[in-house]
Amino acid sequence: MALKPTTCKEAIARWEKTKGENSTEAKVIELQFQWPPIEKMDGALSTLVNCEKLSLSSNMIDKIAGIAGMRNLKILSVGRNYIKSLAGVETVAESLEELWISYNPIDKLKGVGALKNLKVLYMSNNLIKEWVEFNRLQDCGNLRDLVFIGNPIVRANQTWRPGVPRLLLDSHK
Numbered sequence: 719m720a721l722k723p724t725t726c727k728e729a730i731a732r733w734e735k736t737k738g739e740n741s742t743e744a745k746v747i748e749l750q751f752q753w754p755p756i757e758k759m760d761g762a763l764s765t766l767v768n769c770e771k772l773s774l775s776s777n778m779i780d781k782i783a784g785i786a787g788m789r790n791l792k793i794l795s796v797g798r799n800y801i802k803s804l805a806g807v808e809t810v811a812e813s814l815e816e817l818w819i820s821y822n823p824i825d826k827l828k829g830v831g832a833l834k835n836l837k838v839l840y841m842s843n844n845l846i847k848e849w850v851e852f853n854r855l856q857d858c859g860n861l862r863d864l865v866f867i868g869n870p871i872v873r874a875n876q877t878w879r880p881g882v883p884r885l886l887l888d889s890h891k
Contacts, residue, residue, distance in 0.1 A: 723757040726784065730762055743768055750775040750795070759806075760784040775799070775818070782806030789813060797821050797840070808832040820844070820865070831857030843868035 724732075729749040730741050741747060747769050749756065756777040764787030766772065771793040772785075779799040785791065786809040794810065795818040807817065808829055816838035825845035830836075836858045846852060847870035855861060866872055 721754040723778070724752040724754050726756060726758070726760050726762040729756055730766070741766055741769075745769060745790075746771045748773040750777065752777055758783070761787075764788060771795070785810050792816065794818065804829045811835070815860075817841075820868075825851070827851045827854040830854050833858055834860065836861055838863040840865045841869070842866060845870060847871050847874065 726749070729752050730747070732752075733747060733749060734741050737744070742765055744766070745768055747766055750773045756774060756779055759774065759779055759782060761784045763772070763784040766788055768790055769788055770790050772788070772791060773795040775795050776798040779796060779801060781801060782794075782796065782804070783806045785794070785806070788810055789812070791810045791813050793816040794807070794814060797818050797820040799822055801819065801822040801824060803824060803826060804819075805828075807814065811832045811834065813835070814833055815835055817833070817836060818838075818840040820840050820842040821844075823845050824841070825847065827846065831854060837860050839855070839858070839861060842865050846866070849871065852866075852871055855864070
């Protein structure tokens, strides 16, 4: 008998029961390490209207979705999933300040420029190997904290570090 994945609705209900709180009022919601894992982010997440930090790390999610109604979301933690792109994160671009998305198979940063308020990007151990992708970070004028170790571009360019702060700082002029 195969286990059905946990839905976001089920995970939220489980969280409410454990915490004894109403999810629509909570500022921090942690749905990481669900068993069975969550495979899809869906519209149930958009009910979390007061949530400022949402953690969905260590599941089996393949894309960012269902967060358009989360207008107060400042921190999105989706590390250790199967997310292949940043598509979907632009729906919270106005409020998002931190994106924790390490240990995913992301190889392109298309759309990162929409995250104008992004201050922190933890993106270690993904699959970024092209400079053209890394250069997209110049569009994130508020970016102050970047973790990029473990990406092929870092391994291939051991001398890259001295130029990186300048690359990011030049974009802030």
